[in-house]
Amino acid sequence: MKFNTFFTISLVLCCISHSFSQNASATLAKSYDTYENIEFKMDKVKEPVIPDHVVSIVDFGAVNGGKVLNTKAFEDAIDAVSKKGGGKVVIPPGVWLTGPIVLKSNLELHAQTGALIVFSTDKKRYPIIKTSFEGLDTWRCISPIYGKDLENVAFTGKGVWDGSGEAWRHVKKSKMTATQWKDLVASGGVLNAKKDTWYPSEQYMAGINNADQNVRHDLKTKEEFEAIHDFLRPVLLSIQNSKRVMLDGPVFQNSPAWCLHPFMIEDLIIRNISVRNPWFSQNGDGLDVESCKNVIVENSSFDVGDDAICVKSGKDKDGRDRGVACENVIIKNNIVYHGHGGVTVGSEMSGGVKNIHVSNCTFMGTDVGLRFKSTRGRGGIVENVYISDVFMTNIPSQAISFDLFYGGKSIAEKLAEGTTSIAAKAAPVNEETPQFKNISIKNVFISDAYEALFLQGLPEMNLNTIEISNLVAKAKKGVTIVDASNLKLNNFKLDIQDETIFSIYNVKNMTLNGIEMNANSTKAMTIDGEACQNIELKTMPNFNLSKNATIHKSVAKNAVKMK
Template identity: 45%
Template sequence: MNSKFFSFLFLGIACGATVFAQNSPGKYSWSNLPTAQLPSFKSDTLRITNFGAVADGITLNTRSINEAITACSKKGGGVVLIPGGLWLTGPIELKSNVNLHLVRDAVLLFSPDINQYPLVEANFEGRRSARCQSPLFATNTENVAITGRGVIDGNGDVWRPVKKDKLTENEWKKRVEYGGELSQDGRTWYPSQMSKVAEETKRGSAMSEGQSLKDFEDIKNYLRPNLLFLNGCRKVLLEGVTFQNSPGWCLHPMLCEELTLRNLLVKNPDYAQNGDGMDIESCKNVLVEGCTLDVGDDGICIKSGKDEEGRKRNKPTENVVIRNNLVYKAHGGFTIGSEMSGGAKNIFVYNCSFLGSDVGLRFKTARGRGGVVENIYIKDVHMKDISGAAIYFDMYYFTKPPAAGQEVLIPAVTEETPSFRNFYINNIVCNGAEQGIFIRGLPEMSVKNIFLNDITLQAVKGVDLIEASNIQLNNVNLLSDKNDPAVYLENANDIVLDSIKYNSKTTRFINVNGKRSGSIKLSNTKLPETAESIQFNNGANASMFSKIK
């Protein structure tokens, strides 16, 4: 390939990356985004006070609120109004054609009495599971909404274990004085003996063939519900409300279509174990916009079932627009996985800010999941104070990868092999991260077809590409403190590095590892004037690398 042709190729990468994304195979593009249909409701309004509800923070209003919702639905729908006040309640079932509306000073507080939440068959982390009934739930409803400006509080602290190192000394002291149980090492607080025993004996919630809910009664308190669980619903709107303090995940729509989450505030303490903000699972035609999240686990997360169950379900999360959102504390600002066995595709993320999350853009999976995540489009994302990586792909989630240079037996590709491919990531700025870009695939299935353009990353470390194929970095500014090397490659193939800027103190720009590396091309980038500017290790050699200009 001559240099003239390669210059033309890089010009296309530099100037036309977005065009390439728009013209890539698929129904949707930046000029033709997916849409989600909104529900509509009659103006008829029923107040929960007309059904006996009392806003004294003591009276349990479960019956009154559910009767109001049922009556409204039976009349053909409308609005169920929750006026100002502190409304204590148990589980609430949403029904078709009903808009549950909370005024600005309404607080819907779910009871701390765990006996109010019966064991039910549900779904958690992609598997059929025994869980306590979600405080808010709906199954196979159509035309349903929760709107307003009020607060929905799940009273999560009565459910969740807490690690000592997540709290201040005074917070820990108060938690221990509250009651509950401590782990043997005294570093974890459990809200009950039941939850402690379940954790220490590694009892899970997944229901095996032949098991019934009775088999889980002895660990009921351990089976924390998600605050909102919507299963198989259509035309759903969540707008304006604050959802906070969830026992498990906060918002969990599953197998829903035409789903809109707009202008929500989603809050959990940063110590909230499994305190995800939004877990959108196997849903189709979704809009998430104008939301603010500050949570204890992943912020905005895409899922589609786990392992064999997810593959059998075969329902990807697809046709999703995520825009104009702000994420503070979270394990990932925008996340896909690790339960992605049904796949994910046609997802567009733009105009979002992540301020203080552990990871910015986070994509995670592992052997056994299966599933294909593809056609993911991301642009105009701004990050600050990311404690981990700004952009992160990892196919070794909760498993141990081989050491650099270690000989491995490469497994065959099967339906259990996951795949990340066709990601188009443009115009990303990060001020402060542990690492700029980290991509790690599997020997049998590399992370492939990742196009990163116009990226500025102020981070301690630069770029790691491990078991990766067809990765293109164009106009990437690596303001990294740890500059040896700026780019690390291990068993990486078809790597294009064009117009890469890096710390002027860098003595080693690139370190190539592994005999399965190859076709590494550098253009419009000046190498350090040192003998060790390029290094080859563990079977890599100079024939794998070429500098075009």
Template identity: 45%
Template structure:
């Protein structure tokens, strides 16, 4: 069986439905274990019995954590957050506990930053000083957060924001609330402590004589991710709404058997680093039926950053992402840019992206290292995408989509362990109605992006496709309707590229081909008569690099 044909079989395998006798390709996870679900005792520990009060005034941190600790100590069960407005500080999960938030409950984390102590945590792939997360758990087994209630991180008191991202009325209200406005009047900061951290080189670094106590004067700068689970097994997040995080909303690190089902994540579109979910160095993951509104990437796969991530050496692997919706976000489904431990065996299907900056976003840069491979994507619907429908970018510089650096890279740089690699992506049945560009592939001169295969897809966009430093790329049964078709397809230093049955309305120029490494470009089963000009070739590129059949 071909790699492309194994898509549906792998989805069944993850659900445990594939027979052992089935013949599958090496890429189809033949030996993939099932994603195990946690199981809990029926015993219920109501936080009301621990003195908690749903008045929005009482700080219930002690009551909630005592209920969780007692539940775990007695063999586990359900800790119930019933109807009410429950003000609390940080909540610490324990093994065998299902924290159940009632539909009519609002678990509101306090805006009193003194309730969150400084801890050694992890941020954007590095060990770093952070404030304690509103909800956290370390080295746990058999845990869950369930129910249809709302968990709010009170993130607006932690985040800086620029004036241009607010209305005039919102800006005036924010400035009147306190905090500090930058000298140029363009940015609001929550406190002097935040500004001190922003202005301190190496803020948050531990070791080399630096301790947590040394970072206290800039405490506000270390914004916490709202839910952080580290090295946990058999995890279930189901039904709840998690919203208004200070930074990333859900961060799972080094977890195994992670189930995310019918969760709603809500961060404002202008929430700094407001990712929906970041799955980092995890194994056996299912994300399904969930909805994301994010201030940064929506559903994101990571595995550590640079040398630190490579040393950890834990890829995110064996992941299924299905039946999800992503609204405003920097990317709908994303891998990177902190992917130094690698990512592999990932299946994304039956998802919808509406209004995201980019639809499918794969990003890295020199220094990361790591291999991202065997990524299978199918049945994706997109509408009103701001920039690229599909983006592979090895020049990611930490900027938001639309703010990319102009790349003028003619350097010959040796390939080392710090050189990242993207390879073996299979994309089938994408429909995009509205985007700036259909496809961008931008590899490195020393490391092409390899093995990108896109089939049975339609793109209604302003611009067509760019393939820069791409190798072994194929587009088959692809429709490109582009407002700017001069050229429709731009190839720079691309090799072994096949276009089979590409359709389009009209084009000023079908191909622009440049770069001395461009070679082996084939156009099959395609009507070239709708293009005013079939191809132009840059300096040093022979006309015969393009073969039309």
């Protein structure tokens, strides 16, 4: 079989189908009476109900041009509709400079086409508050867009919300061109001792010392955090502990940290939006849906500096103590142009993640396509995840990745260090042990990737009950499976450059069925590890167990069978 020809035909046909699905879905974007082809029972997502009162920020003294601070005009406009029980605040075309906007219930902010809301770069305008960041309870600067304990909030229109993130973030020299780096250094700020990282201020550089993924565990009081105020960069939009929230239409961009962080929201609709962060932006996630229930993310695009669409539920003890799962989430008809992961689950999943549907998504140039990550210490259970019809191209690392030894680095960084495959000793199982189970992935097309599939569980808690079907992939490396149980891999068509296409270590109860691959080597499949058992190879054209496999001595006799 000519794999390239097969792949090209398959990808074209599926992209045509994908385009049709997007157009049809866009037409029916506001129809949520039924959910077709959803694998779990999910209540109808409720849209916010906004009273019919309308004002413009211009009515309250807002001045166009990006020079005059309009914080009070936004505040007064929001107060005016709130006194009437709620309503719509219109931001007309223009450039509107403002400080933080504090949301209220029953509020719609409608940014018309041509409206650009730019948040002030004066960090003194962003007081620090108790909040959650990176899944932990901590202190951070208030978000440019902030709300808590609300009902009925909507962002509509085609305007742009810009977080002025360039004033907040540090930048690595390796992520910029020589000219960009020269201009950045000349703009102010400070460099580290190695001259390879730029910081906005001395206070920021002091704050990042002793930080664990941007959180300082050694500081306890508000006064201690205040001393590193510049370092406590916020997410652009933070809405917490609320009901019926909708983002429909706008562009959200240039965030200081994560872009959109809905946290503990019931009934969340995100559709028809664009999320943009510079590709070099540190922690520049697109959307982090954390501990939310009943969620739809659809018909949107993401081009960001970290994971694009993320599902989370808190980190370590803070997440376990909160105990609020992220559940009933539909992610469909989205495009990711750049990011560390297209759709990501974790690594903050300590409160649990369940009932996730992903379909008709396209990833172009993301470090990883489908990314599942956690590590010892998290705890939590990820289960009932259903993914279908995903299309990927130009993936520089792993198209599908399960990494239970995540340590805060991107897959690309780990590949550069040569540390992606880890054979580890079993640790005791307790509340800190994460579990990933009952996950289905089907109809995936990968035109170009470094590695098609990487599955790495824990020896004490294997990846469990994972089925992957109908996968077509062209990649340098094939499939790596470590510490996994109860796997079904069906109908793969693999065009792999390396001579080893399958690398299997300590895998139990696995069936490979209908696997077509360019197996020309005695190492096309390597199987190792004394925990291996009950591995069945079925209907595998062009593969001969005695000629194309290397089974190491550690593997028990009859652990591998070909039928």
